[in-house]
Amino acid sequence: MSEEVPVQSRDWPGERVSPPTPRSWTGHHRAIILVLGTLGLMAGFAEFIAPYDYRTQHRAVINLPPMPVHFVDAQGRFHLRPFVYAITRVPGAQRRYAENTEERHPIRFFVRGEPYRLWGIIPGSRHLFGVAPGSSVRLHLLGTDQLGRDVFSRLVYGSRVTLSIALASLLASLLLGLAVGGISGYFGGRIDALFMRFGELVQSIPAIFLILALRAAFPLEISYGKTVLMLVAIFALASWPEVARLVRSDVLSVAGREFVLSARAAGATDGWILRHHILPHALTPAIIQAAIIVPSFILGEAALSFLGVGVQEPQPSWGNMLAAAQDLTVLLTAWWMLIPGLAIFVTVAAFTALGDAIRDALDPRSSSRPQGWG
Amino acid sequence: MAWILKLGVNAVLSAPRSGLCAPRSFCGPSTTRLYGSSERDQAMAKLLARRLAQAIPLLFGISLLSFLIVALAPGDPLAHLATDPHISPQTIEALRHRLGLDVPAHIRYWRWLVGLLHGDWGISLQYRIPVSTLIATRALNTLILSLSATLVAILIGVPLGIIAAVRRQSLIDRACGWLSTISLSTPRVFLGLLALLLAAKTGWFPIGGQHSAAFDRLTSVQRLLDALHHLILPALVLSLAPLAVYLRQMRGHLLETLDQEYVRTARAKGLSRSAVILKHALRPALNPVITLFGYSIGNLLSGSALVETIMAWPGVGQMTVQAVFARDIYVLMAAVMVTSLLLIVGNMIADLLLAANDPKIKLEA
Numbered sequence: 001m002s003e004e005v006p007v008q009s010r011d012w013p014g015e016r017v018s019p020p021t022p023r024s025w026t027g028h029h030r031a032i033i034l035v036l037g038t039l040g041l042m043a044g045f046a047e048f049i050a051p052y053d054y055r056t057q058h059r060a061v062i063n064l065p066p067m068p069v070h071f072v073d074a075q076g077r078f079h080l081r082p083f084v085y086a087i088t089r090v091p092g093a094q095r096r097y098a099e100n101t102e103e104r105h106p107i108r109f110f111v112r113g114e115p116y117r118l119w120g121i122i123p124g125s126r127h128l129f130g131v132a133p134g135s136s137v138r139l140h141l142l143g144t145d146q147l148g149r150d151v152f153s154r155l156v157y158g159s160r161v162t163l164s165i166a167l168a169s170l171l172a173s174l175l176l177g178l179a180v181g182g183i184s185g186y187f188g189g190r191i192d193a194l195f196m197r198f199g200e201l202v203q204s205i206p207a208i209f210l211i212l213a214l215r216a217a218f219p220l221e222i223s224y225g226k227t228v229l230m231l232v233a234i235f236a237l238a239s240w241p242e243v244a245r246l247v248r249s250d251v252l253s254v255a256g257r258e259f260v261l262s263a264r265a266a267g268a269t270d271g272w273i274l275r276h277h278i279l280p281h282a283l284t285p286a287i288i289q290a291a292i293i294v295p296s297f298i299l300g301e302a303a304l305s306f307l308g309v310g311v312q313e314p315q316p317s318w319g320n321m322l323a324a325a326q327d328l329t330v331l332l333t334a335w336w337m338l339i340p341g342l343a344i345f346v347t348v349a350a351f352t353a354l355g356d357a358i359r360d361a362l363d364p365r366s367s368s369r370p371q372g373w374g
Numbered sequence: 375m376a377w378i379l380k381l382g383v384n385a386v387l388s389a390p391r392s393g394l395c396a397p398r399s400f401c402g403p404s405t406t407r408l409y410g411s412s413e414r415d416q417a418m419a420k421l422l423a424r425r426l427a428q429a430i431p432l433l434f435g436i437s438l439l440s441f442l443i444v445a446l447a448p449g450d451p452l453a454h455l456a457t458d459p460h461i462s463p464q465t466i467e468a469l470r471h472r473l474g475l476d477v478p479a480h481i482r483y484w485r486w487l488v489g490l491l492h493g494d495w496g497i498s499l500q501y502r503i504p505v506s507t508l509i510a511t512r513a514l515n516t517l518i519l520s521l522s523a524t525l526v527a528i529l530i531g532v533p534l535g536i537i538a539a540v541r542r543q544s545l546i547d548r549a550c551g552w553l554s555t556i557s558l559s560t561p562r563v564f565l566g567l568l569a570l571l572l573a574a575k576t577g578w579f580p581i582g583g584q585h586s587a588a589f590d591r592l593t594s595v596q597r598l599l600d601a602l603h604h605l606i607l608p609a610l611v612l613s614l615a616p617l618a619v620y621l622r623q624m625r626g627h628l629l630e631t632l633d634q635e636y637v638r639t640a641r642a643k644g645l646s647r648s649a650v651i652l653k654h655a656l657r658p659a660l661n662p663v664i665t666l667f668g669y670s671i672g673n674l675l676s677g678s679a680l681v682e683t684i685m686a687w688p689g690v691g692q693m694t695v696q697a698v699f700a701r702d703i704y705v706l707m708a709a710v711m712v713t714s715l716l717l718i719v720g721n722m723i724a725d726l727l728l729a730a731n732d733p734k735i736k737l738e739a
Binding site (some may be wrong): 033148166197200201202204207208209210213217220236303306307309325326328331332338341342345348349365 | 431435436439440443444447555556558560561562564567568570571573575581639652661671672673675676677679680681684690691694695697699700701703706707709710713714717718
């Protein structure tokens with residue numbers, strides 16, 4: 001998947017000036033942390049940050065374009081607190097909306113709104129922002145979809161789906177790769193040959209076809225929780241060989257060293273030696289590879305959900321939100337349905353940059369870049 | 375046997391000279407052969423033979439793996455028929471028997487493998503036609519799309535990479551940097567939707583599909599133009615990511631070779647800048663790009679599955695997605711086999727191209 005010829009390249013975004021100079025905090029790094037931090041907060045506190053539930057259908061405002069947020073009212077007066085106008089439907093065959101400029105509806109922080117349970121446990125009803133609870137309007141920053149669901153809220157909940165699948169896949173792939181690569185490199189011989197041939201086998205099937213075949217092994221309609229587990233399993237099964245290969249080569253270089261021999265002479269078991277003396281050495285290449293591989297999980301999840309075989313409605317994921325835009329009339333009339341694509345773009349770009357930064361920090365020599373599945 | 379292999383090698387090697395690897399012509403005809411020509415050709419034939427020999431167990435393993443994943447998955451591929459009141463249980467049993475689904479797994483695998491070698495790939499449960507008929511045209515379409523995308527990627531990416539490296543730090547270099555960063559992070563799904571939007575808004579391109587409705591009534595020239603017109607947009611969408619990778623790699627490696635001492639020597643002895651770049655620096659820098667061609671195939675095939683689905687291009691990817699929904703197991707297994715075969719063949723071609731471009735590469739390795 002991500003095999004590429006090492007290249008010493010320079011001065012482009014994400015590429016290093018050679019010889020590499022240890023850079024501590026640059027604007028570049030700050031941008032990565034800002035983007036990923038925001039994403040993390042969105043995913044972590046989706047119930048609080050999203051003004052509405054991802055399932056709530058606001059039937060009066062179907063296919064509403066993003067609502068403009070104003071600072072200056074119709075009379076030309078400036079207001080420090082941003083506000084929106086109420087939306088009314090323009091009479092006619094086509095669904096069109098207009099702002100009713102008579103009454104301002106200021107946007108407030110920490111307003112009471114739809115009750116929720118944070119992480120399914122902690123009850124609450126305060127949302128990060130919204131319009132005053134009594135007012136007749138709803139705040140749809142990024143408009144609504146064809147069922148009248150708030151796109152911004154769905155985007156926020158979608159970030160939780162995307163990030164949790166990507167990070168869980170990362171962990172699974174890392175563990176699988178470390179285990180297989182460690183065993184393979186340490187014991188060598190037949191086990192090694194078997195594992196490595198098997199890895200080559202997995203890698204010689206184009207990724208998305210392997211993933212689709214694995215997907216076909218599961219029932220089509222399964223619950224959300226099972227979908228997440230399934231996607232994590234699929235991504236881990238498709239991506240471990242690369243991690244295992246790198247771990248194995250590092251294990252091989254360590255296995256014959258004196259400290260391993262002395263540990264064995266002292267009576268340590270194979271498992272102990274692997275865990276305490278060998279795998280810690282192989283951790284660095286595994287982490288680098290894992291950081292590089294994250295974008296392909298994000299793209300893979302988006303692709304599968306887009307195709308309709310990943311995360312299912314009503315649970316939002318950025319991929320299945322984009323699937324709505326496949327309909328040509330939606331595409332032509334509701335451009336805001338493409339916004340999840342931008343979200344994927346920003347997230348993938350941020351994780352790619354993070355992967356590059358981690359690689360630069362941990363291993364200035366090698367270089368490889370992901371070639372995503374999406 | 376040997377002459378067949380040799381024929382194969384020559385066919386493969388003569389192809390890139392005509393177009394696939396355009397920048398090669400810059401290198402001039404001069405230093406191609408270090409060894410005797412026939413000696414090198416023989417070694418090349420050996421390389422090809424060895425790669426072929428390695429491919430056979432690999433394909434066997436892939437067939438086993440895909441059978442294990444797809445055919446042994448829990449759930450009955452005929453389950454959806456059982457819920458249909460118009461189909462009697464006897465009919466389903468008869469169908470099960472005809473499809474060979476009622477025998478133990480190892481016998482099923484054996485039958486499928488033997489059938490595979492005889493060109494009988496099973497029957498599509500969805501279309502009720504032989505899989506081999508279904509997949510042949512699909513694979514050809516995917517190949518057309520992927521090769522066009524590769525062509526676009528190389529023809530634009532490699533020259534841009536050269537320009538970016540030669541004019542390092544210039545405006546065009548920066549622009550290339552941003553282009554490659556952006557196109558590597560853009561999900562193909564999103565890009566495909568944007569392309570559809572472009573086609574629908576401007577009317578410059580057809581909205582998906584491979585032919586227009588009136589295709590059958592067109593003359594052959596019109597047919598070709600119509601097919602090309604339909605090919606442009608999906609090929610462009612598919613080519614953007616590999617283009618970025620070629621661009622990046624070409625620039626990086628050319629910058630590296632331009633730093634080498636022999637390049638400085640060539641410059642010092644009075645050769646012009648363009649001669650140094652084209653004759654001395656470019657060719658070694660091309661090697662990684664050729665290697666990349668092999669690696670990019672898997673990515674292209676994966677990407678084409680999405681582009682095909684969005685832009686209604688009737689290729690293997692689109693078929694595979696439909697097969698997942700229909701639990702069409704023989705189609706799924708065939709899709710895995712065919713795309714893996716394409717990947718393996720592509721890597722083999724890249725190996726041979728590499729050996730042809732760089733006489734220093736040991737063919738025995």
